Amino acid sequence: MSERKLKIAALLKELYDMAEVPVPSSRIPFYFNDVRAGHIERTDAEFLASTFRFCDVRPDAFVFTAEDSGQASRRLAAISHLYKGTDKVFAWRDELLSVTASDDIACESPLTVIERAMCRPFAFNTFAVHLNPFTRDGRMWVAQRSFKKAIGPGYWDNCAAGLVGAGEPFGLAMEREAFEEAGVTPGSLEISFSARNIISRPVHEGWMREIAYICNAYVEDSFHPHNMDGEVERFELLEPEAIIERIEKGRFTFESSLAVLAGLAWQEGLLDLLDQPAV
Structure with a gap:
């Protein structure tokens, strides 16, 4: 196994372990x-x-x-x-x-709806989509979060990512986020749902219980993302080694570190490391 694959596998294991925290007795x-x-x-x-x-x-x-x-x-x-x-x-x-x-990690049978900010106090499932656009030579587009963001300002993130709204199909949620955050015309990319990450850990507002669906897509050299909603500071097209280095230095958010690494693992053929959903 190459050094790159070994690093991806080791980082994924480390972050997957951090993503599942025992619930305290309180x-x-x-x-x-x-x-x-x-x-x-x-x-x-x-x-x-x-x-x-x-x-x-x-x-x-x-x-x-x-x-x-x-x-x-x-x-x-x-x-x-x-x-x-x-x-x-x-x-x-x-x-x-x-x-x-x-245990409904595919949002197949919703019970009701609630204000987004109230999910953390009650550890309700939230569902997210993350986009990893790859060039044919293996580089990936990533985004720096706006310095005005309430959570994780200035951190690096997926090219596009966000939560799935009530009643919204995952595919449409990904298209919406890709358009709002990266200016991607809906239907212009062939997106593959490649992995599912489950995060259960304490956060300031309570407890994050998030099921993240990771989407990969190949883009041509002419592809240049541009932000539409003011939530992105800038985009960069990086080699996998540069992305791994930034993750190791803690410059990506926790959720996007997992999502980006899952995308890299998919790209490298490390499919046995991933939970691959049928979406």
């Missing part, structure tokens, strides 16, 4: 009726149970009840209103994401 399972959907700090669970009649704390779980998806979204909105403006909620977006069972 957090208890969050049940949506009888479906496990996430987990929550026990102190928050006790507060919500004392505030809302549709919330209950049991010895080993927090239970949120609703008769249907519509009632659930309204009740979650009421809870969200209490959290808004506290240090438990970061970067309120007025964007809705799907709520799923914890």
Whole structure:
């Protein structure tokens, strides 16, 4: 195995180990009726149970009840209103994401919807798409995040990446993000879903439980990404060795480090290292 492949494999293993953190005892399972959907700090669970009649704390779980998806979204909105403006909620977006069972890692059976910023306090699944555009000679386009971004300003990232909205197919989400962040005309790239990363780790706002779908595409030498939404500072076309060096130095965000390495592993034929989804 070449030195490049060995580095990719070693870094992937290291980051995959970091991506799966044991849930501490201070957090208890969050049940949506009888479906496990996430987990929550026990102190928050006790507060919500004392505030809302549709919330209950049991010895080993927090239970949120609703008769249907519509009632659930309204009740979650009421809870969200209490959290808004506290240090438990970061970067309120007025964007809705799907709520799923914890083990629904393909978002096949959404339960309801919730404000994007509220997913971390409850460790709800979020779904993301990441684009790795490769030139035919193996270089990859990457992006530097705007210095005005609330999270990870100035860090390096995938050429395009973002969360999948409520009810949005993964492929359309990737096309939307590719257009907004890199100016890619929808349908102009043949995108392959090559890997799926699952991240479960503590963050400032609570707990990140993110299922990231990694998309690779080949681009011609004439391809030059250009940002449309102000969230990218600049783009660079880099050799794999330069990307690996920046990842080793911590200059990429954690999620994009995993996504970029998964793309490089796919490019190098290291498919046995990847979880390859059927999308």
